[in-house]
Amino acid sequence: MTEITAPKSPVTTEEFTDRIREQLKYAQGVTPEQATPADVYVASSLVVRHYLQDAWFKTQQDMVNGNTKAVGYLSAEFLMGKQLRNALLNAGMIDQFDAAVEGLGFKPQDVIDAEYEPALGNGGLGRLAACFIDSLASLGVPAFGYGIQYRYGIFKQEFDKDGKQIEKPEYWLANEEPWGHTDYNRSQRVNFGGKVVTRADGSKEWQPEWSVRAVPVDYMVPGYASGRVNTLRLWTAKSYDEFDLATFNKSDYLNAVKPKVKAEDISKILYPEDSTPQGKALRLEQQYFFVSASIHDAIRVFYPGQDKPDLTTFPDKITFQLNDTHPVIGIPELMRVLIDEYGYDWNTAWDITTRTFNYTCHTLLPEALEVWPAKLIGELLPRHLEIIKAINTNFLAELATKTRDKAKIDRMRIVTEGENPQVRMAYLATAGGSHVNGVAELHSELLKDVTLRDFSDIYPDKFTNVTNGVTPRRFIRLANPRLSALITEGLGTDRWLSDLELLKGLEPLAKDDEFVKKFAAVKQANKEDFAAYAKREYGFELDPNTMFNTMVKRLHEYKRQSLKILALIAKYADIKSGKVNVDDVLPRTVIFGAKAAPGYYLAKMTIQLINNVARVVNNDPDVKGKLNVYFPWNYNVRLAQHLIPATDLDEQISQAGKEASGTGNMKFALNGAMTVGTLDGANVEIRERVGAENFFLFGMTVDEVDKLYEEGYSPAKYYEADPRLKAAIDMVSDGTFSNGDRNTYAPLVADWLTKDWFMTLADFTAYTEIQSDIEALYRQPLEWNRKALLNVANSGYFSSDRSITDYLTRIWHTGPLA
Ligand code: 26V
Numbered sequence: 116m117t118e119i120t121a122p123k124s125p126v127t128t129e130e131f132t133d134r135i136r137e138q139l140k141y142a143q144g145v146t147p148e149q150a151t152p153a154d155v156y157v158a159s160s161l162v163v164r165h166y167l168q169d170a171w172f173k174t175q176q177d178m179v180n181g182n183t184k185a186v187g188y189l190s191a192e193f194l195m196g197k198q199l200r201n202a203l204l205n206a207g208m209i210d211q212f213d214a215a216v217e218g219l220g221f222k223p224q225d226v227i228d229a230e231y232e233p234a235l236g237n238g239g240l241g242r243l244a245a246c247f248i249d250s251l252a253s254l255g256v257p258a259f260g261y262g263i264q265y266r267y268g269i270f271k272q273e274f275d276k277d278g279k280q281i282e283k284p285e286y287w288l289a290n291e292e293p294w295g296h297t298d299y300n301r302s303q304r305v306n307f308g309g310k311v312v313t314r315a316d317g318s319k320e321w322q323p324e325w326s327v328r329a330v331p332v333d334y335m336v337p338g339y340a341s342g343r344v345n346t347l348r349l350w351t352a353k354s355y356d357e358f359d360l361a362t363f364n365k366s367d368y369l370n371a372v373k374p375k376v377k378a379e380d381i382s383k384i385l386y387p388e389d390s391t392p393q394g395k396a397l398r399l400e401q402q403y404f405f406v407s408a409s410i411h412d413a414i415r416v417f418y419p420g421q422d423k424p425d426l427t428t429f430p431d432k433i434t435f436q437l438n439d440t441h442p443v444i445g446i447p448e449l450m451r452v453l454i455d456e457y458g459y460d461w462n463t464a465w466d467i468t469t470r471t472f473n474y475t476c477h478t479l480l481p482e483a484l485e486v487w488p489a490k491l492i493g494e495l496l497p498r499h500l501e502i503i504k505a506i507n508t509n510f511l512a513e514l515a516t517k518t519r520d521k522a523k524i525d526r527m528r529i530v531t532e533g534e535n536p537q538v539r540m541a542y543l544a545t546a547g548g549s550h551v552n553g554v555a556e557l558h559s560e561l562l563k564d565v566t567l568r569d570f571s572d573i574y575p576d577k578f579t580n581v582t583n584g585v586t587p588r589r590f591i592r593l594a595n596p597r598l599s600a601l602i603t604e605g606l607g608t609d610r611w612l613s614d615l616e617l618l619k620g621l622e623p624l625a626k627d628d629e630f631v632k633k634f635a636a637v638k639q640a641n642k643e644d645f646a647a648y649a650k651r652e653y654g655f656e657l658d659p660n661t662m663f664n665t666m667v668k669r670l671h672e673y674k675r676q677s678l679k680i681l682a683l684i685a686k687y688a689d690i691k692s693g694k695v696n697v698d699d700v701l702p703r704t705v706i707f708g709a710k711a712a713p714g715y716y717l718a719k720m721t722i723q724l725i726n727n728v729a730r731v732v733n734n735d736p737d738v739k740g741k742l743n744v745y746f747p748w749n750y751n752v753r754l755a756q757h758l759i760p761a762t763d764l765d766e767q768i769s770q771a772g773k774e775a776s777g778t779g780n781m782k783f784a785l786n787g788a789m790t791v792g793t794l795d796g797a798n799v800e801i802r803e804r805v806g807a808e809n810f811f812l813f814g815m816t817v818d819e820v821d822k823l824y825e826e827g828y829s830p831a832k833y834y835e836a837d838p839r840l841k842a843a844i845d846m847v848s849d850g851t852f853s854n855g856d857r858n859t860y861a862p863l864v865a866d867w868l869t870k871d872w873f874m875t876l877a878d879f880t881a882y883t884e885i886q887s888d889i890e891a892l893y894r895q896p897l898e899w900n901r902k903a904l905l906n907v908a909n910s911g912y913f914s915s916d917r918s919i920t921d922y923l924t925r926i927w928h929t930g931p932l933a
Pocket of ligand 1: 240388389391393439477478583774775778796
């Protein structure tokens, strides 16, 4: 007997239908006959929100009245993906929704698809934040997600006729958006600019020059089967004045609206860069904007109606997690609020602040660590610069009591010396918070040993690891209903959705050929679905009887999409030169998904190359359909949910020591894909858990990489040494993928041959060698699927519920509401 523990529906199909009709009538102003799927989407979403309302109230009341410390997850990005079906699942109303919508004459899928995806994140960091707030609510932990409601999300990616990336604005808020509730009565003033004056009593007064109204837009975050509903509070920037009347009266209309435009620009657009900080004033404005509003909001929530709250209890009310360095300006902001607004002395304020904040680092690339020019901070936030300098002075004094190593102390400055002093945000976060964590074991080790080495020497207890995870609700249950049903059948319960380690119970079933065949049938059906989806959405003709081999992630040199495309070209060259008989080639469909930062030249050129390899290879009759390359544009959460369940082989091939964790790797393993990967990020832990024999490992280790850098890396050597690598690179140079033009990819080729910072060439041979193992196994479907099933069975650890549990015990020291 199968034990079903999914949340009980609060509603019958009949009620659901009536409520949708009601919303269509009163909110949408249409009859069911006039309604479009988009109308039904809005109406159903409002119905779901109504059903969640009481649980939302209760969660807030229990949080404020009880004594369970809440979590404030401060993040510049929340990459939520579509809301409706997730909310239906978590609230237990999926079946009633499907039946009601069908009864009204609509296809549930059309209604779901009518939702415009909020793409308020770049990639892994933003999606992790979304998984984490789902898990917090599912575990019943009181929490706020705090961020920005950008009017434009990450750009919409298109390809032009030459295969180049084109960025189009993603104006998601142009559409009706039923989930966010704009709460004008809970807004906060956020100030900028001006100067600091010292009062007669020696206290400081910031006299700002301009201010912005931060208005919260609240999203419900329903927990899965927990009865709890948390809040994602995204701030939107509004001007205090629509326009300046005096200027307007002088007929200077443009200047009259300037202050409004400037204020509202703050939440206008998500920065599409995810590695090189540009040091742009607007970005610092965004960071301060949401963090300042959030801190004041937390004080409002936890000390309601109190003029003189006792803020020494603040760290017992809420703990703020800094998602990367983007919200780190919150540390001097809380100091300022405590000292200037509430009159605490420095030491008390510092004690409160350091007990309130913790910092998660999400990168290993030194160039991705944010550093702000002190001058810029001084112009925008003069009082904060004073506070940061004082923090720095006190910190250096404290260090002097802990070490005699002057050089070390000097390296640890939060504010650098010299003509153009810089504020290092990662250092400020480490000094100003209780804990620092990396996002996978290897990453946390490297943080301690390399990136923040001096800090971990002096404050070893601050450092810890929390390996990332992903929510099984969205990424298994919603994305892969067939596999979910099979798991539930295999385990005899659906409790795995809230306790993912139960997947371990599938392990014995890997010995049962009948079960493995069912598992294989699920994958096959998912591939057929994806082929139909790709046909509909992109006009692609995918053959579901080929291996689906996927590489989806941001385009970055360190992630090494180049390695994948070069290996593919080498295979193509083998076919063209007759070195391999095309009839012996294992049929493969390679699918890429990736956005490049608009200013990242080599990344954009790599996209162009992949598109042109696709054009040439897919249309070459010599290939006989054995190699196919597709690059669906605008990779996003929706596409991920379709593609991941249909993938046979996933690529996680970053240079060892560069990918902090990866979370795509977890989603693929949990959906029964095999991984080809390096010993990097969470790959290491995935391989440990699923077993070395069930993971295709290749490439240099971190130590080997370091050694090679030290010896002096010369990529040309590898080009000369491996004829297949040479053939592939030559094919890129000789115009095969550029209609005969030899210049198109010259900068890319020059980079490979002379710099190749991430050692793509050095790992090429190992990468192509492992392909024979992969292909040999794929030719034995039962054995392949057995191993893929073992990946599912042993990946339960990678639930974001487990990550959150680790944060609770290691960092936050709180738990579920009573
Ligand atoms: C960094 C920056 C740098 C300043 C400019 C704006 C900006 C915007 C976003 C980011 C985030 C880059 C860091 C990031 O996404 N890290 C990824 O975090 C994932 C979740 O922990 C992890 O799985 C990936 O390995 C890691 O690359």
